Amino acid sequence: MLRVGGLASGMETDLIIKDLMAAxxxxxxxxxxxxxxxxxxxxxxxxxxxxxxxxxxxxxxxxxxxGYLSKKVTSSQENKVTVSATSLASEGQHSIKIDQLAQGASLTSGDLAGAAGGGKTLGSLNLSSDTQLVVTGEKGSKSINIKTSDSVTQMVALINNETASTGVRATYDEKLDRIFFNSTKSGTLSQVNLELANGNNINSIFGFTGSSEVTVGGMSSLTGDSYVNSGITGTQVLTVNYGSKQYNFNVTATTKVADLVSQMNSGMINDGVGVKLNSSGQLEFSNSNAGTPITFSDVSGDIVMKLGLDNTWIKSSAINAKGLNAKVEFNGIKAEYNSNSFEIAGFNFTAKETTNTAVNIGVSQDVDxxxxxxxxxxxxxxxxxxxxxxxxxxxxxxxxxxxxxxxxxxxxxxxxxxxxxxxxxxxxxxxxxxxxxxxxxxxxxxxxxxxxxxxxxxxxxxxxxxxxxxxxxxxxxxxxxxxxxxxxxxxxxxxxxxxxxxxxxxxxxxxxxxxxxxxxxxxxxxxxxxxxxxxxxxxxxxxxxxxxxLGKESLDITEQMKRLTARLADMETRYYKQFTAMEKHISKMNSQSSWLSQQFSQ
Structure with missing residues (x-):
């Protein structure tokens, strides 16, 4: 509000009111x-x-x-195994021997066809048609659509987009011109299984090197004591083809699965092929040359069918690798773990290398x-x-x-x-x-x-x-x-x-x-x-x-301030009204005085 005072009286109205309000x-x-x-x-x-x-x-x-049970731990071979202790670890001397390190499953392609570079297409690697690449790891399986026009880099990205669902990660190294497939975890449960649909030869495309394992049984659950085929007469022959090599195994009505497994291992192990009956009742073949397919046949086809050795299980379109568990001996007791970091009896171990002899572990109270x-x-x-x-x-x-x-x-x-x-x-x-x-x-x-x-x-x-x-x-x-x-x-x-x-x-x-x-x-x-x-x-x-x-007290003061502020505002307004009325009266008196002066001067 604009207020102008003192025009008639000549008084500094604002200053007077300000002083009055200050008090x-x-x-x-x-x-x-x-x-x-x-x-x-x-x-x-x-x-x-x-x-x-x-x-x-x-x-x-x-x-x-x-917090009072902290333990001080020493390892005689820190470069091979490190250890820390929780409050549960017993004081004294202990030992641990690392017989085998845990490994993840891995497959490595050969030197890919053509000039090195992630931009080359899958068609240039001999993929004959658009198809599906089935990727299986410890987490599950995913079918990935791939095209002959896809680049190596694009295929790797498609595989890695499904890592959370499969547990398999792929990496392409341009300098080496190879693709590395690895499981995200280690241990025997980890695996990398790759399979191409439409009969594409996976090895002719990627040229895999190294060893692999493929599970082939599964049409029926097998046991070591079950007969391979109790209904056959005479002697039949199961033929296993491994690259250019052929192995023949005799089977009769009284041949048990365990006996056949023993025959196959005796005949093929020196050439890099092994077989075992796994806990799921399936025959599992290890292949020292991942690029070489294994096929099965017999005259009637009856043995292959009974064992679940359908050629659609092991063929050139599929390849598999599995990881390894860490194998250790703690205080003479053997154990396996799916990682190189593991806990035993209150100790946290990290295995770095295998050891020929036991590593001494000392534990004492950590006074410091x-x-x-x-x-x-x-x-x-x-x-x-x-x-x-x-x-x-x-x-x-x-x-x-x-x-x-x-x-x-x-x-x-x-x-x-x-x-x-x-x-x-x-x-x-x-x-x-x-x-x-x-x-x-x-x-x-x-x-x-x-x-x-x-x-x-x-x-x-x-x-x-x-x-x-x-x-x-x-x-x-x-x-x-x-x-x-x-x-x-x-x-x-x-x-x-x-x-x-x-x-x-x-x-x-x-x-x-x-x-x-x-x-x-x-x-x-x-x-x-x-x-x-x-x-x-x-x-x-x-x-x-x-x-x-204190907050309540502050709120009370705030309310008092609001009421007092309102009263002060009313008081200030009243002062201005009073001074305005005075100015009006003085102005009126001044006007009358001026009129009287004019009358007397005539």
């Missing part, structure tokens, strides 16, 4: 200052709450027995680790003690009150900052809530832990932790430290070496009462209580004002 606004300024003090006090409480929460979290960790843990905890306690004491003894600067809006406008930013640094001091000076909490914590640390049998350690002082330690000629701690505690490192380490479980009990014991609780248990419970008390008073950053006492 009336003194109660409002006091409310603004009081609200600001409440907000500063709230913020200081919340800052202290965060520091107390840090000690509470540390006390919770100190309550856990696992537990000592550092206790030292860190005491350090956090002392830090909190310092912070609380600083707040309690900080003097209020009563000459520096919160600035009113008008005062802030009249000051420079730098001066405002310096002023408020003084004004914020002593918000928690002599605070009874904090001083009471400090006293409670100090008492709990100095008291004995009840319920511990006679003759055992039962206080911090007995393990070298107290408010006044004397080590040689050095004295640590005094009354002026106001509750800080100190560590006699030699005494604490000796206690951890001689009586680790008793030291643990001093911190972790969970009794029926506070007197029988361990130190960490007490502090955790006490800090939990203190946090709730401070939260009830000052809330948290996410709290609404009406949920804590």
């Amino acid at each position: 009336k606004r003194i109660p409002l300024d006091k409310m603004i200052q009081k609200k600001q003090l409440l907000e500063w006090k709230r913020d200081d409480y919340r800052t202290m709450n965060n520091k107390i929460r840090e000690l509470k979290d540390a006390a919770f960790d100190m309550k856990l027995e696992s 680790a537990v000592f550092e843990r206790i030292k860190t905890f005491i350090g956090k306690y002392n830090t909190l003690i310092d912070d609380v004491n600083k707040e309690l003894v900080e003097k209020k600067q009563r000459d520096f009150k919160p600035l009113t809006p008008e005062q802030r406008e009249a000051m420079k930013e730098e001066d405002i900052k310096k002023w408020e640094e003084k004004a914020k001091m002593g918000m928690l000076s002599n605070d009874t809530l904090l001083s009471g909490a400090l006293s409670t914590m100090r008492s709990s640390l100095s008291a004995f832990v009840g319920g511990i049998p006679d003759g055992q350690l039962k206080s911090l002082a007995e393990i070298g932790i107290s408010s006044s330690n004397i080590v040689g000629k050095t004295i640590s701690g005094s009354y002026s430290d106001k509750g800080k505690i100190y560590i006699d490192e030699k005494k604490l380490k000796q206690a951890l070496t001689d009586n680790p479980e008793e030291v643990m009990a001093i911190f972790t014991k969970n009794g029926a009462t506070e007197a029988t609780d361990g130190i960490a248990t007490r502090l955790h419970d006490q800090t939990t209580t203190i946090l709730k008390q401070i939260t009830d008073r000052a809330g948290t950053i996410t709290s609404v004002d009406k949920s804590f006492s």
Whole structure:
């Protein structure tokens, strides 16, 4: 609203009204200052709450027995097997021998046809028609549509798009001009199985090298004691073709599956082909030359059918590789794992190489680790003690009150900052809530832990932790430290070496009462209580004002300020109306005086 005053009277109306209102606004300024003090006090409480929460979290960790059972582990051959120990590992000497490392399944193509480069097409690699590449891994199987016009890079991308479903990942190396197919996991359950539909010869396209395994049985579940075919007469011949080689095996009505497996292994193993009956009742062939197909036949076809050796199972369109388990001997006991990282009896092992002899594993109590843990905890306690004491003894600067809006406008930013640094001091000076909490914590640390049998350690002082330690000629701690505690490192380490479980009990014991609780248990419970008390008073950053006492008080002041502000606005409006009426009256009198003067002058 535009107001122009003093035109008739010549009085500085705005200045007069401003001075009048300044006196009336003194109660409002006091409310603004009081609200600001409440907000500063709230913020200081919340800052202290965060520091107390840090000690509470540390006390919770100190309550856990696992933290006192740290073990130090050594391996006589770190370059071949590394080891760490959990709290469950038994102290003493152990041994482990790595007989075989776990491996993932893998297939590697030969040198692909044509010039190296991921842009060459599958058609240039002798893929005769658009078809499907069936990719199977430990996670499952996926049929992937591939075209003769697809590039090698595109095919690799299509395979990797399904890795989450198959467990098979492909990589093309342009320098080597080869495709590497690998399982995402290791162990005997991992596999890489590739099969092309439409009769395409997978080896003529990719030229696979290395060994593979293909499961071929499965039309019926086989057992070693079952007969190959009890219904045949005389002797029939099962023929196995492996590349240019042919193997013939005699089968009669009394030939058992186990006998046939033994015959085939005796005849073919030296040429790189092995066979076994797997747990699923299928015949499983290992092939030292992944590029060489294996086919089966007999005169009648009856034996091939009974064994599930359909040529559609093993042919040039399919190839398979399987992974290996890690084979180890721990303390003389043999075991297998599908990874080179495995856990045995509280030990975490990582096998790097096979070992000819057993690796010696030494386990002992890790005194240094537990000592550092206790030292860190005491350090956090002392830090909190310092912070609380600083707040309690900080003097209020009563000459520096919160600035009113008008005062802030009249000051420079730098001066405002310096002023408020003084004004914020002593918000928690002599605070009874904090001083009471400090006293409670100090008492709990100095008291004995009840319920511990006679003759055992039962206080911090007995393990070298107290408010006044004397080590040689050095004295640590005094009354002026106001509750800080100190560590006699030699005494604490000796206690951890001689009586680790008793030291643990001093911190972790969970009794029926506070007197029988361990130190960490007490502090955790006490800090939990203190946090709730401070939260009830000052809330948290996410709290609404009406949920804590200082917030409620602030809301009350805000309401009072609104009412007073409205009254002041009405008062200011009334002053302006009164001065306006006066100006109008003076103007009218001036007009009459001017008229009278004109009349007398005629």
